[in-house]
Amino acid sequence: MVxxxxxxFLFLGSVEGFSTSPQPCTYDKTKTCKPALATAIFSTVSFLLGGVTSLVSGFLGMKIATYANARTTLEARKGVGKAFSTAFRYGAAMGFVLAANGLLVLYIAINLFKIYYGDDWGGLFEAITGYGLGGSSMALFGRVGGGIYTKAADVGADLVGKVERNIPEDDPRNPAVIADNVGDNVGDIAGMGSDLFGSYAESSCAALVVASISSFGLNHEFTAMLYPLIVSSVGILVCLLTTLFATDFFEIKAVKEIEPALKKQLVISTVLMTIGVAVVSFVALPTSFTIFNFGVQKDVKSWQLFLCVAVGLWAGLIIGFVTEYYTSNAYSPVQDVADSCRTGAATNVIFGLALRYKSVIIPIFAIAISIFVSFTFAAMYGIAVAALGMLSTIATGLAIDAYGPISDNAGGIGMSAEESLSPLICV
Structure with a gap:
């Protein structure tokens, strides 16, 4: 990171030879922007903030998951409903920590940088872009390194236990099980959290930059310029309400009810988020404002920008359902892959690869349509907020993602402790 x-700092500062005098703005030659040295300094600081926030989010996620594993194992003694609620609540806590940390640090950085930049929104948000880059840079190491560690530990434990010693998975006689359980936390919790934080921060910074350059009709009003952050903050509140539906309003009584319950969370969060975005769009944005679309003025209504966010939000839901269809053992694609094993490994690999190619068709069309619709309504700014809409329910998405490794490790702990708990929670 250092x-x-x-x-x-060296690359950005050397653009104008580490100049300390104001320079003509790249997006408007009639205005002057802060010197290159200031851009280099503030971009470097924001990069470090993004990297540190990513690391802290990953660390806190692992800390939460470590506590959750054992507690979910204990709650499983009371039934599958208690185990599900515990695992999902801890996953939601991780999602809230990541989303709130990213939003809070970014908001504080904007306000501190604004003391120097003043009304130079273009220079301010250009310096803020380092925040997203910092998060993505750390996510590269966390996601790739964590993923490699996870699979190495998982495959190693299976080879030693299942193949060589013919003992069950998570058997206490296999010490590699510990590495497998740690790997779930490293790759699926810390790595996944860092990865999604990078996407979350980048989307927020991109929307802010595009707003500062093209949306002059917002008159640089503070609330309107921070519309992307307002959307993200509404997402945190929506995901809090959604978590209550999963753990308090509905009771899980059987293992077969878990998968439908998780799918309901996506639908509920998307519906509530659509309502929330509609409200803040009409409150935070002017009724009509002007943006520059490649040098041409374009009038945009507040409801059009709301539709851009909504299109990205619902496209994300469609992608989630398609992914679930192609990866769940409750549907025919996974069952067909399993059936192809009857004729050997070669047909299994070929069939699985062909199915993966098929699975991306609908997501690609969903993304393409959302890009076309959002660009039609609000040009590049529309695309930026549509991407932010896809990630606006990130807390719920992380809760669902983290539920998997938490419940998996809880089952492993139960098996290693020679308790008959794993059938309840290893879903």
């Missing part, structure tokens, strides 16, 4: 920060 090495990358030094490179960023």
């Amino acid at each position: 090495a990358f920060a030094i490179l960023i």
Whole structure:
């Protein structure tokens, strides 16, 4: 992180020879922007903030998951409903920590940088872009390194236990089970959290930058300029309400009810988020404002920008359902892959690869349609907020993602402790 920060400072500062005098703005030659040295300094600081926030989010996620594993195992003694609620609540806590940390640090950084930049929104948000880059840079190491560790530990434990010793998975006689359980936390909790934080921060920064450059009709009003952050903050409140539906309003009584319950969370969060975005769009944005679409003025209504966010939000829901269809053992694609094993490994690999190619068709069309619709309504700014809409329910998405490794490790702990708990929670 330090090495990358030094490179960023040198590259950005050397654009104008580390100049300390104001320069003509790239997006408007009639205005002057802050010197290159200031851009280099503030971009480097924001990069370090993004990297540190990503690391802290990953660390807190692992801390939460570690506590959740054992507690979910204990709650499983009371039934599958208690185990599900415990695992999902801890997953939701991780989602809230990640989303709130990213939003809070970004908001504080904007306000601190604004003391220097003043009304130079273009320069301010250009410096803020380092925040998203910092999060993505750390996510690269967390996701790739964590994923490799996870699979190495998982495959190693299975080879030793199932193949060589012919003992069950998570058997206490296999010490590699510990590495497998740790790997779930490293790759599926810390790595996944860092990865999604990078996407979350990048989308927020991209929307802010596009707003500062093209949306002059917002008259640089503070609330309107921070519309992307308002959307993200509404997402946190919506996901809090959604968690209550999963753990308090509905009771899980059987294992077969878990998968439908998780799918309901996506639908509920998307519906509530649509309502929330509609409200804040009409409150935070002017009724009509002007943006510049490649040098051409374009009038945009507040309801059009709301539709851009909504299109991205619902496209994300469609992608989630398609992914679930192609990866769940409750549907024919996974069952067909399993059936192809009857004729050997070769047909299994070929069939699985062909199915993966098929599975991306609908998501690609969903993304393409959302890009076309949002660009038609609000040009590049519309695309930026549509991407933010896809990630606006990130807390619920993380809760569902984290539920998997938490319940998996809880089952492993139960098996290693020679308790008959794993059938209840290893879903």
